[in-house]
Amino acid sequence: MSVVPSKYKIVVVPGDGIGREVTPEAVKVLKACEEVITGLNFEFIEFEAGAMYYLKNLKEEYPPELLPTCRESHGIIFGAVGWQDARWPDGTYAGAKLIFDVRFGLDLYANVRPCRLYPNVPTPIKKEPKDVNMVIIRENTECLYQGIGGRLNRGGESELAIDVRVLTRKGCERVIRYAFELARSLPHGAPVDGKKRVTCIDKSNVLKGCVFWREVFNKVGQEYPDIEKDYAYVDAWTQWAIRRPEWYNVCVTSNMFGDIITDLAAAIQGGLGLAPSIQVGDKLAMAEPVHGSAPKYYGKRVANPLASILSVMWLMRYFQTKYQDKAAAEAATRIETAVIELLEEGKVLPRDLGGSARTDEVGDEIARKVKGIQVTI
Numbered sequence: 001m002s003v004v005p006s007k008y009k010i011v012v013v014p015g016d017g018i019g020r021e022v023t024p025e026a027v028k029v030l031k032a033c034e035e036v037i038t039g040l041n042f043e044f045i046e047f048e049a050g051a052m053y054y055l056k057n058l059k060e061e062y063p064p065e066l067l068p069t070c071r072e073s074h075g076i077i078f079g080a081v082g083w084q085d086a087r088w089p090d091g092t093y094a095g096a097k098l099i100f101d102v103r104f105g106l107d108l109y110a111n112v113r114p115c116r117l118y119p120n121v122p123t124p125i126k127k128e129p130k131d132v133n134m135v136i137i138r139e140n141t142e143c144l145y146q147g148i149g150g151r152l153n154r155g156g157e158s159e160l161a162i163d164v165r166v167l168t169r170k171g172c173e174r175v176i177r178y179a180f181e182l183a184r185s186l187p188h189g190a191p192v193d194g195k196k197r198v199t200c201i202d203k204s205n206v207l208k209g210c211v212f213w214r215e216v217f218n219k220v221g222q223e224y225p226d227i228e229k230d231y232a233y234v235d236a237w238t239q240w241a242i243r244r245p246e247w248y249n250v251c252v253t254s255n256m257f258g259d260i261i262t263d264l265a266a267a268i269q270g271g272l273g274l275a276p277s278i279q280v281g282d283k284l285a286m287a288e289p290v291h292g293s294a295p296k297y298y299g300k301r302v303a304n305p306l307a308s309i310l311s312v313m314w315l316m317r318y319f320q321t322k323y324q325d326k327a328a329a330e331a332a333t334r335i336e337t338a339v340i341e342l343l344e345e346g347k348v349l350p351r352d353l354g355g356s357a358r359t360d361e362v363g364d365e366i367a368r369k370v371k372g373i374q375v376t377i
């Protein structure tokens with residue numbers, strides 16, 4: 001186990017669009033925690049990067065110091081990328097390179113997407129907050145996103161396109177092991193019966209890669225006799241997630257399936273304004289809301305900062321587990337309690353939740369609450 005750092009070095013990359021509005025609110029909330037929690041200290045190092053940065057220089061999406069600084073940090077707070085029609089000369093959208101260089105360059109292999117329905121949040125499914133509390137883990141470095149493939153006979157009748165799906169034993173093992181470890185460390189099991197359960201989501205009735213994925217799941221799962229193993233084909237999972245979300249505790253799946261089903265999970269938990277994530281590697285983790293840069297909202301200060309704030313809450317949970325840090329645990333508890341209070345009161349709500357509070361007003365209110373909450377850890 002690693003020693004608790006005297007100061008967490010955190011790289012802040014707001015990126016583009018509303019990333020620039022929600023990220024400062026998440027930092028504000030951590031600063032409020034720092035003020036009231038003994039032994040919790042941060043050093044924030046901010047970088048401009050992404051598509052808007054690219055438009056200024058037309059050469060690069062991020063400064064060369066960014067990745068080396070991230071490698072020496074304990075964690076990263078990322079906003080979002082993508083800006084209108086900002087593209088590289090070859091047509092690819094500016095901002096994507098930053099995302100993939102960070103993800104692959106720092107080997108952030110587990111994309112952890114908690115799906116919890118908080119009180120007073122409208123959901124399109126007929127469920128109560130107590131029924132929805134799962135964490136979906138998406139493999140983050142392999143599968144169809146390796147960019148292996150190409151096109152032949154462009155424009156012709158025999159044109160074809162190929163994308164190759166890559167799964168390695170190491171890549172599958174580490175993310176599946178992460179899922180079992182997380183299930184062990186979470187304070188709650190599945191809402192339906194309190195059981196600690198890891199669901200393997202694949203399409204192993206059809207795809208060879210998925211047969212392999214399931215074999216690895218079963219092998220790793222043998223090391224965790226205390227945790228129930230559960231299986232779902234990805235298509236069936238989507239309807240079960242709506243009909244019986246209370247069955248799920250921790251779910252683990254490969255990259256593309258995870259990309260798709262976590263948008264479904266975001267809808268169940270009340271929309272992208274409330275969907276947090278952290279991307280975890282062996283050395284560090286990155287907090288990042290699931291949403292993108294929503295360019296049409298940029299500058300209006302209507303974006304909901306809670307997804308970003310809940311992402312840093314999960315970064316604190318990551319520090320709690322990695323360093324056995326009670327101060328980080330206290331920060332996470334304060335932040336989540338503040339978010340629940342804000343939603344229960346229903347007075348300072350952002351536009352997507354039916355209110356009229358500006359992005360910074362929501363951040364101010366969470367920061368104020370965080371300081372006032374009494375916690376015993």
Ligand code: NAI
Pocket residue numbers: 018022079080081082083084093099272273290291292293294295302303304305307352
């Ligand atoms: P988006 O997530 O930016 O926005 C989709 C819609 O969701 C918005 O129009 C808005 O109605 C709602 N929304 C998202 N975040 C919200 C928030 N914090 N508060 C309130 N409402 C919110 O996805 P979209 O429109 O498909 O993409 C916009 C840009 O973002 C594109 O350039 C895209 O490539 C990029 N993008 C970047 C991601 C990242 O940085 N990881 C992820 C997804 C998209």
Ligand code: MG
Pocket residue numbers: 259260263
């Ligand atoms: Mg997606």
